[in-house]
Amino acid sequence: MKRKRIGSATDIAIMLEKDTNYTPPNKEDLVNFFKMNPSFDLGTDSIEEYIKYKPESFDNVSDVKSTKELIKKIQRIYKIAPTYEQMSILMQDNLDSAQSISNIGRNVFVGKYAKSFGDKEIAWIVYDNALRVIANENALQISEKPVVFFASFTFICR
Numbered sequence: 001m002k003r004k005r006i007g008s009a010t011d012i013a014i015m016l017e018k019d020t021n022y023t024p025p026n027k028e029d030l031v032n033f034f035k036m037n038p039s040f041d042l043g044t045d046s047i048e049e050y051i052k053y054k055p056e057s058f059d060n061v062s063d064v065k066s067t068k069e070l071i072k073k074i075q076r077i078y079k080i081a082p083t084y085e086q087m088s089i090l091m092q093d094n095l096d097s098a099q100s101i102s103n104i105g106r107n108v109f110v111g112k113y114a115k116s117f118g119d120k121e122i123a124w125i126v127y128d129n130a131l132r133v134i135a136n137e138n139a140l141q142i143s144e145k146p147v148v149f150f151a152s153f154t155f156i157c158r
Helices: 009-018 027-036 047-053 064-078 084-092 098-102 106-117 120-144
Strands: none
Touching: 009 027, 009 084, 027 064, 047 064, 064 084, 084 106, 084 120, 098 120, 106 120
């Protein structure tokens, strides 16, 4: 089966509707959100910012809070595993962040997901993507903190 990178909110709505394995409690709300918001970009849009500029985006969603949380999880996984099939598999196993994936350990992760991802190499790449996301987030946290340097001088008088 050819695995296609998710290109739009419409893509994810179609795939969610067809997916009989991944069934979150608010699946219908997710589908409605993605259908009604074809311009929403999983890779770049913050759901909180999107709502500020498009408050009507949740008009056809009954449980706004849990749908927003699920969209955030999907966005976190999208950074790591950008095909719907990979995302669906990980979400079914409650792996919804880079941290949750890295906690498993590379060999265990690859051993468990190589077959379902279709290839051992793809499982390695997904795991490495998770590590990259963690490294980037750590670097951002470090760069956002003020750095204070203390200089200590010792004078030797003779």
